[in-house]
Amino acid sequence: MISCDYVRHMARYNRWMNDKLYAVAGTLPQAALDAGRGAFFGSISGTLNHLLVADTIWLKRLAAHPAGFASLEPLRDIAMPARLDLPLADGFAALHARRRQLDALIVQWSLELTPAALAQALDYHNMRGEAQSKPLPEVLMHLFNHQTHHRGQITTLLSQLGLDVGATDLIAMPAA
Incomplete structure (x- = not known):
């Protein structure tokens, strides 16, 4: 279905796109990031936060996988978010720092995947x-598609504010 190389490629794409998105979003004042814009999670910051929540949930689940991924050990002591909109950071800088940490974990974990x-x-x-049981692929x-879905929403919101994230296509990602 999918290979470890595919997962590694998607982990790199995920980090690349999040870096691009945060670079553009970071040019806005906090009030503009927090303004309700009709997105699923209200605002740009609400949607960025939701992605952190969802990734935290899935990475914590992956940390309990029988393979015992050592790279996900830092997440074992973090509480499982109880809601998909639970605020995980106070302000854009903290949100961005947490995003960088999770993206680094995703890339590290992808290298550990066998x-x-x-x-x-x-x-x-x-x-x-x-209780659920799903094939890991x-x-x-889902993990990577979910990211793409909500990043697309944020890209649209930024575009409506006159800001361009640039190329977002997977094929446009620079080679490693």
């Missing part, structure tokens, strides 16, 4: 506490 681990299911509990496709 075909054997990729072949194992991920057992976890959803936000309603219901499906979980990872």
Whole structure:
């Protein structure tokens, strides 16, 4: 279905796009970032925060995977967010710092991923506490697709403010 190389490529793309998005969003004052704009999570900062929440949730679930990913050890002591809009940082600088930390973890984790681990299911509990078991490739496709979905929303909101993030296509990512 997917390979470890695919996951590594997507982890790099995820970091590249988040760097670009935060660079442009960081030119706005906090009030503009917090202004309600009709997005799923209200504002630019609300959507950026939601991505941190969702990534934290999925990375914590991955930390419990039978492969025992050492790179995700720093997340084991972080509380599982209880809501998809739970504020995880106070202000843009703190949000950005947390984003950089998570993106570094995702890249480190992708380098640790093996075909054997990729072949194992991920057992976890959803936000309603219901037990789930999903093939790890499906979980990872969801993780990266979810990021792309909400980054697209933020890119649109920034564009409406006259700000251009530039090329966002995966094929436009510079070679490693």
